[in-house]
Amino acid sequence: MSKANNPELKSWVEVKADSDFPIQNLPFGIFKTNQTPPRAGIAIGGFVLDLKIIAEAGFFNSIQFDKTVLSQPELNSFIACGKEVTNAVRERISDLLTAENPELRDNTALKAKALILRSDTEMLMPVNVPNYTDFYSSKEHATNVGIMFRDPANALLPNWKHLPVGYHGRASSIVVSGTSIHRPKGQTKADDAVTPSFGPCRLLDFELEVAFIAGKATELGTSISTSQADDFIFGLVLFNDWSARDIQKWEYVPLGPFLAKNFGSTSSPWIVTLEALEPFRVDSPIQEPEVLPYLKFEGKKNFDINLEVEIIPEDGMGKVVSHSNFKHMYWNMAQQLAHHTVNGCNIEVGDLYASGTISGPTADSYGSMLEISWQGKNPTQMPDGTERKFILDNDTVVMRGYCKKDGVRIGFGECSGKILPAL
Numbered sequence: 011m012s013k014a015n016n017p018e019l020k021s022w023v024e025v026k027a028d029s030d031f032p033i034q035n036l037p038f039g040i041f042k043t044n045q046t047p048p049r050a051g052i053a054i055g056g057f058v059l060d061l062k063i064i065a066e067a068g069f070f071n072s073i074q075f076d077k078t079v080l081s082q083p084e085l086n087s088f089i090a091c092g093k094e095v096t097n098a099v100r101e102r103i104s105d106l107l108t109a110e111n112p113e114l115r116d117n118t119a120l121k122a123k124a125l126i127l128r129s130d131t132e133m134l135m136p137v138n139v140p141n142y143t144d145f146y147s148s149k150e151h152a153t154n155v156g157i158m159f160r161d162p163a164n165a166l167l168p169n170w171k172h173l174p175v176g177y178h179g180r181a182s183s184i185v186v187s188g189t190s191i192h193r194p195k196g197q198t199k200a201d202d203a204v205t206p207s208f209g210p211c212r213l214l215d216f217e218l219e220v221a222f223i224a225g226k227a228t229e230l231g232t233s234i235s236t237s238q239a240d241d242f243i244f245g246l247v248l249f250n251d252w253s254a255r256d257i258q259k260w261e262y263v264p265l266g267p268f269l270a271k272n273f274g275s276t277s278s279p280w281i282v283t284l285e286a287l288e289p290f291r292v293d294s295p296i297q298e299p300e301v302l303p304y305l306k307f308e309g310k311k312n313f314d315i316n317l318e319v320e321i322i323p324e325d326g327m328g329k330v331v332s333h334s335n336f337k338h339m340y341w342n343m344a345q346q347l348a349h350h351t352v353n354g355c356n357i358e359v360g361d362l363y364a365s366g367t368i369s370g371p372t373a374d375s376y377g378s379m380l381e382i383s384w385q386g387k388n389p390t391q392m393p394d395g396t397e398r399k400f401i402l403d404n405d406t407v408v409m410r411g412y413c414k415k416d417g418v419r420i421g422f423g424e425c426s427g428k429i430l431p432a433l
Contacts, residue, residue, distance in 0.1 A: 012097070012285055014104035017416040021107045022115040023125070025055035030412060030421020033107050036100050037245070037280035037422075038085055041131040048083035048134050051126075052103055053280055053423070058131050059103065063124040069106060069113070073098045084138045085281070086360045089225050089244050096225075096244070097285055133279035135186045136247070137223055137360040142184060143350060144219075144251055144271070144364045145176040147341035149295070151369035154381045159259075171299060174341035174349045176366075179251075180272035184362065187278050187425045193403060193432040194273035196257040206260060210432035211270075213255035213386070214401045217367040218319050218377035218409055220336050221249040222343050223281055224361035231354040236307035239344035242357070245281035248317075248409050248425035249364045252276065255380055255400065277362070278409075278425040286420055290314045290413040292337050301345075304352055311342035315422075317368060317411045319377070324404035326394035331382055334368050334375040336411070403431045 014036065021033040031037065031053040041058050042048040051058040064070065065077040075095045079087040089096060106114045114121055146152060149166075152175075156165025169175070185191070193214055199206040225244030228234065234242055251271065258270030291310035315336035322328035346363060367377040376382045379400050383389055386399035401407060406428040412421035 012101065012288070014101050015286065015289055017418045019104070020109045021054060022109045023054050023057060023107055028419070029055050030419070030423050031055055032418060032420070033104060034418050035282060035286050035420045036103055037282045037286070038088075039136045039280045040084060040134045041126075042134065043126060043131050050080040050082070050085060050088060051131075053128065054107055056128050057125045058128050059107075060124045060126060061099070063120070064103070064106070067120055067124075070099065070102060073102065083134065084360070085136050086138050089137070089223070090227075090359045093225065093241065096283070100283060100285065133186060133188070135184070135277065136279055136281050137362075139181040139184050139360055139362045140358040141361045142179040142181040142364070143176050143361070144179045144267075144366060145174050145341065145346050146366040147174050147339050147346065148365070148367055148369050148377070149340040150338060150371055151367040151377060151381065154369060154376065158380070158385055171297070172301065173305070174346045176346070176350065177266050179267070179275070181362070183272055184275045184277055185427075187276060187423070187427065189276065190428040190430050191252060191274035191276070192430045194254050194257065194269065195432050196254065196269045197260055198256040199260045211254035211257055212400075214429060215253045215255050215379045216319060216401060216407045217251040217253055218317055218332060218334060219249040219251050219364045219366060219368060220246055220315065220317075220411065221277065221362050221364040222246050224357050224359055224363070227358050228351065228356050230356040232356070233351045233354060234347050234357075236305065236344040236348045239347040240284060242347060243284050243343060245283040246287065246422070247281055248278040248411050248422045250276040250407060250409055250425055250427060251364055251367070252427070253378070276425055276427040278422050280423045282420065282422055287313055287413065289415055289418070290420065294342050295338070295340055297340065304348055305345050307342070307344050311344050312337045312339060313413070315411050315413050317409065320408045320410075321392070321398060321401070322406040322408060323392060323394055323396065323402075326392065326396070328408070329390070329392050331379075331390055331398075332375065332377055334370045334377050336365070336368060338368060338370045338375075339365060401429055403429055405429055
């Protein structure tokens with residue numbers, strides 16, 4: 011186990027018991043303030059640690075890398091230094107923040123410059139995303155959708171249990187948590203209509219997802235095996251793949267998602283490293299029938315990450331409408347990356363690969379309003395007396411996720427977005 015993951019570690023920085031960011035986490039992100047331009051930071055409790063200031067103070071002198079990557083407005087160049095560097099930086103920060111270490115703790119002037127209240131910062135997209143792929147890897151979600159829209163007796167398509175289904179999405183419309191998104195417009199067709207109509211989406215939905223960020227690039231023509239995949243995954247974020255269900259229903263045949271998906275997706279700002287999540291690995295679901303050799307894997311490839319979704323009206327109390335868990339995923343990240351590259355597709359640093367909607371086995375663990383309301387037939391009652399079949403204008407959807415074990419809680423922060431009326 012990495013020293014940084016030791017559950018006994020305590021920091022001299024005050025960290026509340028329910029914080030997402032204890033010393034065992036130390037996720038990376040990009041922040042800015044009124045005084046500082048965008049650059050790399052690490053979350054600890056209610057603070058952001060400015061990595062540029064830490065580097066200039068000489069605390070990274072024993073780690074060989076170009077320190078200017080910490081001053082860039084995205085983490086791509088830092089991540090591209092490789093895990094030997096990024097893990098060493100995380101371990102060094104863990105050492106600096108440990109309660110017994112006086113190096114930064116007792117340097118009052120430096121501490122005042124390097125530690126910034128998170129409430130005084132603005133978080134930005136942590137990476138520039140060159141490419142975005144969205145998978146469809148929750149058996150429960152795929153089954154629910156199949157029951158609703160196809161044959162309940164044969165809910166899963168014939169290929170679903172043989173490969174991780176996915177599609178290439180729109181990287182340019184991925185935005186950071188806190189960014190509002192306008193309701194999309196497009197073509198829809200009512201079941202009893204002869205021709206389609208045009209207008210704002212009426213059935214706007216969220217999709218509860220977890221995404222991983224690629225940490226290494228590959229050459230065109232090469233592939234990544236399931237045993238190599240962890241070396242290529244830098245870390246994870248929460249992800250809301252907003253979906254226009256009525257637009258999607260009309261357009262998706264024959265080529266799948268297009269305008270129903272590319273109007274916006276929301277990412278949480280902090281990348282929780284794969285190394286921080288090591289203690290929370292769990293067994294994957296049993297896969298039947300047996301997968302092809304290139305999709306076989308050894309060890310624990312799923313992660314026990316508790317997930318929830320809250321809908322908050324503009325002038326009302328919020329309501330948590332979903333409690334799910336990332337451990338339910340049928341296809342794991344190693345299999346997703348192995349399948350994605352088996353044909354020789356090259357990947358780039360900063361690529362984002364989303365899980366697809368994460369639904370569990372019970373109605374309270376479904377990861378979309380499509381399932382929660384079962385196509386609008388079972389609306390959710392809100393505290394203000396209104397109801398939700400899908401997402402209304404000025405609703406804010408907040409996703410949260412955390413792991414907990416041996417008294418340590420590793421969280422992701424919020425993935426939040428407000429829906430504004432169509433322009």
